[in-house]
Amino acid sequence: MVNRVVTVVLxxxxxxxxxxxxxVxxxxxxxxxxxxxxxxxxxxNAVEKAENDRLESEVNDLKDGLATVEEKARSELGMVKSNEIFIQISKH
Known part of the structure; x- marks a missing residue:
């Protein structure tokens, strides 16, 4: 009887x-x-880290020299230096 109760409980x-x-x-x-x-x-996180690394590199480039600033001014803002002529050629 005790064995049976122990077995059932277990x-x-x-x-x-x-x-x-x-x-659960x-x-x-x-x-x-x-x-x-x-x-x-x-x-x-890997995607965001890659973007952060890219941005960090860009910030360092901007801090280090004027070449990156000049490149961004030319490409994104269309700026030119004094005594420069801007010529745009478009292909159809």
């Missing part, structure tokens, strides 16, 4: 632990979802 505890492994907040499915979210976030 089986109930095993079922409880097993159900928690598959069904710390379940294997939940852990898999968290791992996927981590991978997605790492990919997004």
């Amino acid at each position: 089986l109930a505890l095993l079922a409880l632990i097993h159900s928690q492994l598959w069904l 907040h710390g379940s294997m499915d939940y852990v898999g979802e968290l791992q996927q979210q981590i991978q997605d976030q790492n990919a997004a």
